């Protein structure tokens with residue numbers, strides 16, 4: 502199947518799943534994860550009118566999207582990988598949404614850079630729902646303080662939470678937790694669900710599913 506066919510099929514699936522759980526399909530945004538995909542594959546997705554994409558690596562994203570965004574200037578580009586605070590200049594210039602806000606140092610650097618570039622992005626806080634040492638993200642018990650720091654002190658536009666569940670766990674536990682946290686924090690957006698578990702994620706209230714493989718097929722290993 503072509504990338505165009507995959508996208509159409511997935512969008513129909515999203516609609517069916519949302520209908521089944523009484524959600525508005527328009528509240529579920531499909532982020533096409535184009536990391537490690539060739540430009541031609543991305544162009545095929547763009548040719549269907551799809552406009553929301555995700556990348557996880559700043560340098561690679563720049564190489565592809567600085568050019569592509571000239572032709573497709575209404576694309577919304579989401580950063581879904583860890584961002585180092587010494588890369589905020591490139592990140593603020595290129596991305597529209599950063600889903601992986603995960604430290605005070607990064608929040609401060611982004612706030613400063615936004616003022617410099619006179620550009621306001623949208624942010625999600627990455628929550629380490631699995632409390633994994635090797636994974637980035639704010640710990641659940643530190644979330645309230647971190648949110649308040651970002652909103653009140655750094656004046657960042659925080660609209661949601663994001664999580665990548667541990668591979669060894671059942672995703673649904675993490676989806677339920679992230680959903681509950683977002684409600685408590687009064688944030689509308691919840692980024693969770695990948696190719697293997699997006700149906701569950703939608704049932705648990707996801708507003709941003711991040712799909713790579715199911716749209717583009719298998720990608721090269723890093």
Ligand SMILES: *Cc1c(COP(=O)(O)O)cnc(C)c1O
Pocket residue numbers: 534536557581582665695696697711712713714715
């Ligand atoms: C790569 C990636 C995805 C997409 O994963 P697939 O399994 O290919 O759908 C989603 N979210 C994040 C954070 C990723 O790095």
